[in-house]
Amino acid sequence: xxxxxxxxxxxxxxxxxxxxxxxxxxxxxxxxxxxxxxxxxxxxxxxxxxxxxxxxxxxxxxxxxxxxxxxxxxxxxxxxxxxxxxxxxxxxxxxxxxxxxxxxxxxx
Amino acid sequence: xxxxxxxxxxxxxxxxxxxxxxxxxxxxxxxxxxxxxxxxxxxxxxxxxxxxxxxxxxxxxxxxxxxxxxxxxxxxxxxxxxxxxxxxxxxxxxxxxxxxxxxxxxxxxxxxxxxxxxxxxxxxxxxxxxxxxxxxxxxxxxxxxxxxxxxxxxxxxxxxxxxxxxxxxxxxxxxxxxxxxxxxxxxxxxxxxxxxxxxxxxxxxxxxxxxxx
Numbered sequence: 001x002x003x004x005x006x007x008x009x010x011x012x013x014x015x016x017x018x019x020x021x022x023x024x025x026x027x028x029x030x031x032x033x034x035x036x037x038x039x040x041x042x043x044x045x046x047x048x049x050x051x052x053x054x055x056x057x058x059x060x061x062x063x064x065x066x067x068x069x070x071x072x073x074x075x076x077x078x079x080x081x082x083x084x085x086x087x088x089x090x091x092x093x094x095x096x097x098x099x100x101x102x103x104x105x106x107x108x
Numbered sequence: 109x110x111x112x113x114x115x116x117x118x119x120x121x122x123x124x125x126x127x128x129x130x131x132x133x134x135x136x137x138x139x140x141x142x143x144x145x146x147x148x149x150x151x152x153x154x155x156x157x158x159x160x161x162x163x164x165x166x167x168x169x170x171x172x173x174x175x176x177x178x179x180x181x182x183x184x185x186x187x188x189x190x191x192x193x194x195x196x197x198x199x200x201x202x203x204x205x206x207x208x209x210x211x212x213x214x215x216x217x218x219x220x221x222x223x224x225x226x227x228x229x230x231x232x233x234x235x236x237x238x239x240x241x242x243x244x245x246x247x248x249x250x251x252x253x254x255x256x257x258x259x260x261x262x263x264x265x266x267x268x269x270x271x272x273x274x275x276x277x278x279x280x281x282x283x284x285x286x287x288x289x290x291x292x293x294x295x296x297x298x299x300x301x302x303x304x305x306x307x308x309x310x311x312x313x314x315x316x317x318x319x320x321x
Contacts, residue, residue: 013163013286014163030141031139031142032140032143033143033146034144036143036147048147048152048153048156048157048160049140049143049147049153049156049157049160050156050157050158050159050160050161051143051156051160052141052143053136053140053160054160054163054164056136057132057136057164064193072141072142072145073139073141074137074139075138075140080179095222
């Protein structure tokens, strides 16, 4: 298993929100409210503000996302290069897992 | 431009933010407030923020050691001790007032009618003096903080409301001055307990969001 994927799993209960945040930022910078809306569209689940900022805090601490300058209180974030790599590794792992699961379901 | 929110709602948001460690608030406070101002406040949201705040206290690497957690625990304990102290004072004043009341039952007619309200005043005096002392201390410590005055005004308004309610019920319910004093006593103690817990846990302050520069 790639190291980056393990690191994402190390975020405990914030692993899934962190992944959703990274997916949301994959197509460009967004601030908190835009991320909440986007994640709801992608996954059907609306992250609470505490969970969202729990994820943002941990992702920023690991250098996977970074804040951009802003003129108002809403601060946008973007994926860093290492964040991009972590996301790619994670999505590859999910893809492999989904493929195995699909095969097993078909065999059953 | 900042969205205008009601004073009550802004107060709730500020309280939710205060659940987080100071280091976290300094870094994320403004943007977090900007988000929760646009979020519907319900019990789910409140629980979500409370859970996340507890995670920040326990896990966030940027939290400045355990000092703030210790301060919070000590503040909570101070609140508990303060409330127990108030209860003890009330208990003592009630007991002494009851004793005085019993003594007065031995006294005949007019004298009893004249002296009996003193029992009520006696009940109130101990808590009232404690209340005044705390108010003076608080004003001296935070003279430069208008938010404290705002909170005191709110609490005092509550006490005045209870007092007026009691007075208005007096002619209908035939409440004796002694009973009225008891009701006012309860109102004063609710006020005291509230103010002690508020001071201990929140430090009597309200976070004032700043526009990000």
